[in-house]
Amino acid sequence: MGDVILTTPLLKILKQNYPQAGIDFLVMHEYSDALRNNPNIDKLIAIDDDINFNGLRGLKRQIKLNNYDLIIDAHNNLRTFYLRFFLNCKKLKFKKHSFRKFLLVKFKINLMKDLPSIAERYCRMLTSSLTPLLKGGGKIENMAHPLSSQERGTEGELHLPEVFPDESSKQNVDELLTELKIGKDKKLICIVPSSKHFTKTYPAEYYSELINKFDSGRDRTVFCPYFLLIGKGNDKINIDKIKSQTGSNIIDLCNKLNILEMAELMKKCWLVISGDTGPMHIAEAVNAPLIMLAGSSVREFGFYPQNKNSLVLENNELKCRPCSHIGRSSCPKGHFKCMVDIKPEQIFEKIQ
Numbered sequence: 001m002g003d004v005i006l007t008t009p010l011l012k013i014l015k016q017n018y019p020q021a022g023i024d025f026l027v028m029h030e031y032s033d034a035l036r037n038n039p040n041i042d043k044l045i046a047i048d049d050d051i052n053f054n055g056l057r058g059l060k061r062q063i064k065l066n067n068y069d070l071i072i073d074a075h076n077n078l079r080t081f082y083l084r085f086f087l088n089c090k091k092l093k094f095k096k097h098s099f100r101k102f103l104l105v106k107f108k109i110n111l112m113k114d115l116p117s118i119a120e121r122y123c124r125m126l127t128s129s130l131t132p133l134l135k136g137g138g139k140i141e142n143m144a145h146p147l148s149s150q151e152r153g154t155e156g157e158l159h160l161p162e163v164f165p166d167e168s169s170k171q172n173v174d175e176l177l178t179e180l181k182i183g184k185d186k187k188l189i190c191i192v193p194s195s196k197h198f199t200k201t202y203p204a205e206y207y208s209e210l211i212n213k214f215d216s217g218r219d220r221t222v223f224c225p226y227f228l229l230i231g232k233g234n235d236k237i238n239i240d241k242i243k244s245q246t247g248s249n250i251i252d253l254c255n256k257l258n259i260l261e262m263a264e265l266m267k268k269c270w271l272v273i274s275g276d277t278g279p280m281h282i283a284e285a286v287n288a289p290l291i292m293l294a295g296s297s298v299r300e301f302g303f304y305p306q307n308k309n310s311l312v313l314e315n316n317e318l319k320c321r322p323c324s325h326i327g328r329s330s331c332p333k334g335h336f337k338c339m340v341d342i343k344p345e346q347i348f349e350k351i352q
Contacts, residue, residue, distance in 0.1 A: 001259070001278025002303060003118075004031045005285055007074050008038065009159035010122040014072075015040040024066070026059075026083075033259035034282075037164035056082060063087065074122060094125055101325045104300060108319065112300035121302060123159045158306050163285040165267075169260040173268070176261075180251060187225035190266055190283070192274035193242055194235035197327025199296035200275045202339055204238040208245035210273075210344035215247070225270060228253055230262060230279060271351065276303055276327075284310065291350065295339045298322045311350060315341045 004027055015023060024043040025035055032046040047059060060083050063071075073080045073093040084091055103109040115121065182188070191211075195201045214224050228251045229239045236254045243250050257265065262279060266272055266288040274280040274290070276297040283290045284305040292305055294314035298321055304312050315321070315338050323332050331338075 002281040005161045005281040006119045008162045011040040118302035161285040163263045165260045165264040169264045173264045188269045190228045190269045190272045192279045194238045195275045199328045202293045204241035
């Protein structure tokens with residue numbers, strides 16, 4: 001989901017420079033809500049999450065029949081290589097820097113220090129490659145003038161992701177908060193307590209300890225907010241652990257929100273706390289105040305939040321970080337210090 005959301009600045013730049021172009025976006029159905037209502041997309045092509053080879057063949061025939069002038073492969077894996085291979089049109093593909101990531105993970109040789117965020121890399125793929133690519137002719141080159149330096153954005157300008165909740169999502173969230181008897185005057189803190197990977201997941205008992213620090217009976221200077229725990233599927237395990245160790249101001253929203261409803265809820269939150277997850281990028285996209293807990297993730301991979309309302313907490317003293325560019329099911333060293341050394345007291349102080 002994070003990868004999909006981070007493509008939205010690329011779409012915005014492309015549409016600004018080629019406003020008459022029809023832009024289709026191919027995405028897994030599971031993540032398609034992240035792009036619904038996006039004004040820079042003309043058609044959303046959502047495919048089955050478990051598509052097989054026969055399905056890919058049919059999809060390739062459909063892409064060929066659509067007669068695109070340009071294909072941008074922002075994923076650049078085996079499946080997308082197959083889909084774009086032998087198609088008679090111009091193509092751009094995202095450079096993953098796989099060898100650099102390998103050197104950083106395996107040998108801690110860091111050749112990625114100067115690389116910008118993933119969203120910025122997507123945009124630079126356009127601004128550095130699109131104009132020369134289109135000079136060879138074709139219908140699309142006449143749809144707008146080439147990218148100017150002004151349109152590319154000034155040096156240092158951030159290209160932030162976007163998500164567009166609709167009226168239905170807004171109404172559903174309002175009804176949910178009314179049903180929970182949470183008034184508009186209440187402070188809301190959203191916690192995303194789980195990730196797909198263990199090494200990106202802050203311990204549930206630490207989350208519980210952090211939440212319990214907001215007991216206004218202990219310190220009158222600290223308000224007592226509602227904590228909204230979000231997730232889906234197996235995230236319920238960590239959520240139940242947190243609920244069993246905390247008070248009555250915990251709201252379990254596991255499996256109760258779609259992507260756009262999650263975005264609308266985060267817009268209403270005083271703070272979002274998350275690991276390196278897809279929902280973290282939703283919070284970034286709606287510019288919610290955000291604390292990211294960075295476990296095995298490192299800034300060089302390009303996924304840290306870029307909005308000014310964000311803060312990343314990480315253990316920079318470890319020589320074993322990063323142990324993976326994706327995430328692991330367990331700590332290779334057995335100590336998991338990248339997360340357990342980020343104490344709840346430290347997070348609480350940063351929140352204050």
